[in-house]
Amino acid sequence: MADDREKDSHEGRSVDFVRGQVRADVAADKNGGRVVTRFPPEPNGFLHIGHAKAICLNFDLADEEDGRCNLRFDDTNPAAEEDVFVQAIKQDISWLGYDWGDEEFYASGYFEKLYEWAEDLIRKGCAYVCDLSGDLVREYRAEGKNSPQRDRSVEDNLELFRNMRAGEYSEGKRTLRAKIDMASPNMTLRDPVMYRINHTPHHRTGTQWCIYPTYDWAHGQSDAIEGVTHSLCSLEFENHRPLYEWCLEKLEVNPRPRQIEFARLNLTYTVLSKRKLRRLVEEKHVEDWDDPRMPTLRGLRRRGYTPSAIRTLCQRVGVAKFNSTIDIVQLENALREELNKSAPRRMAVLDPLEVVIENYPDDREEFVDAVNNPEDQSAGRRKVPFSKVLWIERGDFREEAPRKYFRLKPGKEVRLRYGYYVTCTGFEKNAGGEVTRVICTYDPETRGGDSADGRKVRGTIHWVSARHAFEAEVRLIDHLFRTTRPEDVPEGADFLQNLNPDSLTSVSGCKLEPGLAEAFPGELFQFERHGYFCVDSKSLKGSPVFLRTVALRDSWAKLEKKLAGEESKSCGA
């Protein structure tokens, strides 16, 4: 895998702009040609696929340049952060396939140093303690008006700042602000807040501190402390770059890390804002953060997505500054591509219809030979039980079929995969007009699914022997939202109105190949002609629940829709 990545990026025709800039720096021997990146999550939530893009970029880039990537928890806000998130984030990054080695850091580990630096700034006359309330600070900044305390003496500032640290003031009472330029067209430069008071205990430093550095005061300096050379972040920090540089310049830190911004990932039919994901969980529109419909890494993991499929997606979408939305099929396709090569095939009937083979002996049973994976001979073969009464998919029989329908219909012959050719000789219906049983005859000469006379059979359908079937629940998962851009709602409307009511369909009584009874949690299969399914890790032992990870492409569904369209058109005319 590492080899592939290296090949792609070093020998490939093109390189994204971030890699381009990093390589230019290396070529210019900046930082002695060293490359250090970092992934800086705030431990206040779970990682989602948007984070995966940043993780892949930072780790892959460091790897390509023989550098390293640090994991740094940006834990400067005790009100929001918790250790459970630290643990979850580490677990998710590892699962994705990345290793930060010993480079696990916390912004909170630098509190003392950041404090010292803040005092330095005060002494230089570049920071002051401000008494304005939050509302007033906002107002003054908007108007470009100086804080009344902007010209406090260094001595007073130092004393007040120490008092802040000592816990003498209540929350919101005072802040430490950088003295930059209240007239700057860049709002972030209008005397940004560096420290605020918060008496909430911190997940790592407990009650040791009651003043906390803001992102702007902590981030660049944390990068510098760790020797980060390239600090990659998302577009919304673009306006902060001059401030990022101002801090490091004032502190005379050398060498200085370089901030580069890139566009974050957006996916169709998906919502990736932390706030919105939280609402989905809290308002119970999903089971939890690891609901298989969630775009969180734990959700995707539970659903059966592989780390490499996610990495492939991140690699394919590239890195740029254009704010784009990736079609979710891009993700689905990356997974299909991988599972097509690796997932063992099994037969599973989701919507069972009974088939009786009238010329097959009542009590006979035999085992037919089936290929586990046509894409991978080393996956071997297996024996599947066959008998007189079978289950087939309800959708594979039509009393009256449209043209180009290759499956079972009266008088028509199809192949039962790995079994025999069967011809439909009749069917039964109940009072409601629903087909309850299909009657067929089989050709004993076609065992295995081939005929010696070279007779052509257009349809091949899957089946499960009724007597041997393993019954289980299957959950069909679809997009959580029914619109491509769920967040696009009319003024005042809620994105939840775009929730897809059919995102989760539970189907019980599915008839599966008996071997599937032994499937273990997380194990992935292709149910032939349906899609890829995995055993829900939350299913109870001995009664696996299968989740549909992703469906197979279905060109018949497309064709049928098209035919139906033509039909109604000609009828209407």
Add this chain to the structure above:
RNA sequence: UACCCCGUGGUGUAAUCGGCAACACAACUGGUUUUGGUCCAGUCAUUCCAGGUUCAAGUCCUGGCGGGGUAACCA
């Protein structure tokens, strides 16, 4: 409104110094097939607009238009 960033097929991402617009996915055509899957072949753009510089502009310059971000004691 102010400031910053970005506009290349349907969707994304490329295109050394200014030099034949490439790749992936989607869509559509056809072929192969014991999965209507996979696989294979083919089709699909006058680079947001208008000027300018140049032998030559996706690329450089000017002006529009369009989209996004920011204007937190969040990150």
